Amino acid sequence: MSKTDVSRRKFLGRTGAMAAALPLAAAIPAAIEIASPTRVKADVVDARQGIPNRVLPTRVTSTYSQTVSGLNGTSDSSLAIQTTIDAVAAYNDGNGNVGGTVVIPWQDTGGNMCVYMLNPMYQQDGTATACTGVTVPVYCGIKLASNVRLQFKPGVKLQAMPVTQKITNRAYMVYGHEIQNVEIANGWFVGERYTHTYSGLCTGTDEWCHGIQLLGVTGVTIRGTSVSDCTGDGIEIGSRNGAPSDVVLCDVVSTGNRRQALSITSGDSISIYDSEFSYTSGTAPMDGIDIEPQGSASVSNVTIENCVIKGNAGCGIQLNAQGTSISSVNVKNCLVNYNYWSGFVAQTGNGGTIDTGTLYGNAFFQNGNYGVSLSGATTNYSIGGEDDHTQYNSFADNQNLYNSIKYPNLTEAITHGYVAGTDLNVSSGAQPNNSARWNCYFTP
Numbered sequence: 001m002s003k004t005d006v007s008r009r010k011f012l013g014r015t016g017a018m019a020a021a022l023p024l025a026a027a028i029p030a031a032i033e034i035a036s037p038t039r040v041k042a043d044v045v046d047a048r049q050g051i052p053n054r055v056l057p058t059r060v061t062s063t064y065s066q067t068v069s070g071l072n073g074t075s076d077s078s079l080a081i082q083t084t085i086d087a088v089a090a091y092n093d094g095n096g097n098v099g100g101t102v103v104i105p106w107q108d109t110g111g112n113m114c115v116y117m118l119n120p121m122y123q124q125d126g127t128a129t130a131c132t133g134v135t136v137p138v139y140c141g142i143k144l145a146s147n148v149r150l151q152f153k154p155g156v157k158l159q160a161m162p163v164t165q166k167i168t169n170r171a172y173m174v175y176g177h178e179i180q181n182v183e184i185a186n187g188w189f190v191g192e193r194y195t196h197t198y199s200g201l202c203t204g205t206d207e208w209c210h211g212i213q214l215l216g217v218t219g220v221t222i223r224g225t226s227v228s229d230c231t232g233d234g235i236e237i238g239s240r241n242g243a244p245s246d247v248v249l250c251d252v253v254s255t256g257n258r259r260q261a262l263s264i265t266s267g268d269s270i271s272i273y274d275s276e277f278s279y280t281s282g283t284a285p286m287d288g289i290d291i292e293p294q295g296s297a298s299v300s301n302v303t304i305e306n307c308v309i310k311g312n313a314g315c316g317i318q319l320n321a322q323g324t325s326i327s328s329v330n331v332k333n334c335l336v337n338y339n340y341w342s343g344f345v346a347q348t349g350n351g352g353t354i355d356t357g358t359l360y361g362n363a364f365f366q367n368g369n370y371g372v373s374l375s376g377a378t379t380n381y382s383i384g385g386e387d388d389h390t391q392y393n394s395f396a397d398n399q400n401l402y403n404s405i406k407y408p409n410l411t412e413a414i415t416h417g418y419v420a421g422t423d424l425n426v427s428s429g430a431q432p433n434n435s436a437r438w439n440c441y442f443t444p
Helices: 008-013 016-021 024-027 076-090
Strands: 065-067 100-104 114-117 124-131 132-143 148-152 156-160 171-177 179-184 188-190 210-217 220-228 233-238 245-253 260-264 267-273 276-278 287-291 300-303 307-308 317-322 327-332 333-337 342-350 353-360 363-365 372-373 378-383 393-396 411-416 424-426 438-443
Touching: 008 220, 065 076, 076 100, 076 132, 076 148, 210 220, 220 233, 233 267, 245 260, 260 267, 260 276, 276 287, 287 300, 287 307, 317 327, 342 353, 342 378, 363 424, 378 411
Parallel strands: 065 100, 100 148, 114 156, 132 171, 148 179, 156 188, 171 210, 179 220, 188 220, 210 233, 220 245, 233 260, 245 267, 245 276, 260 287, 267 300, 276 307, 287 317, 300 327, 307 333, 317 342, 327 353, 333 363, 342 372, 353 378, 363 393, 372 424, 393 438
Antiparallel strands: 124 132, 411 438
């Protein structure tokens, strides 16, 4: 296990109250009783909190910065933020230092809070074909620029203003396309799903009104950021004049959005670390993470590590290749539970393929359907660890979401090979092409 890998026990130790719900709870050392007359020496390996040691890509290196001015809690802040982004993007000291950091400051906007309003229809940036024969304008509140870091001071929230004009079904809070060397740090974005006026265009779902839309980008990091309550996706990563590459999400929470917490519709080398994708509901597919290439696009080399993916009205993680290709999607050390459908699904159709990937060190429990399900033209997947004591997946109580929850699950069965049932499902056509290794099945 590499330095940045997190053991299943250490991961659970970081999840706070959630650890109590996990079938592995019996294997976790009991908390030390502070009031005990005899101090017990802590297990320094498993009990202590870890310091993040991710080595993230270096993005913006220029030390130049500007703080956004003219902000208040009542008027639209889009112009002030965009003006500062454009000014910082134009900075060049002639010595190779370009761009820099845009700082969004904290101030009391009322009630000891700092909330700035952002208009998702502040500016138009091109058009899109929303459905057959319907071309609509594309709007956004903030348009990102190359070589710029958008840095929020602690406690600063950007709240989307209601989208009420019925002229488009695409209005993003933050939009970045064909840009490079960009970072969003410590952001807090809240969408307008509860005040949205539906356009009636196409299906009328307006499911493209996202929090953060990244198209055709290279070298982008989003860290320490929350996105919630969006009419569409919390975050979407897709193509525009080329596929995105080198995109990193770390310490991101995308929750309570309407269509997806995270969509990946095109791209190569996308890394997702230490994040939460939860409580998506409203319009299909309603997944935590949906990897679903569109048109002629493909998705490859995706890492999902040490994430919590729970409470979604669709699947936890869905790979859906309909006439497209998905390759090398690796999921490790994640907690995937309480999703209405399956925890992890790989499915193909219309000649699409899903090839090569690993699932290990994960806990799949109390999902409404299977814990893990592979079908169709899914090949070369390894499910579980290489031996019987490290990195195996843990399964418990799937297909039992609305029945009598079986808890605690104290009996372990560490098994090598495919075990058909509610926890693991590999279709007959996919069985010869994939490998079930060591996994642990928990029962009461």
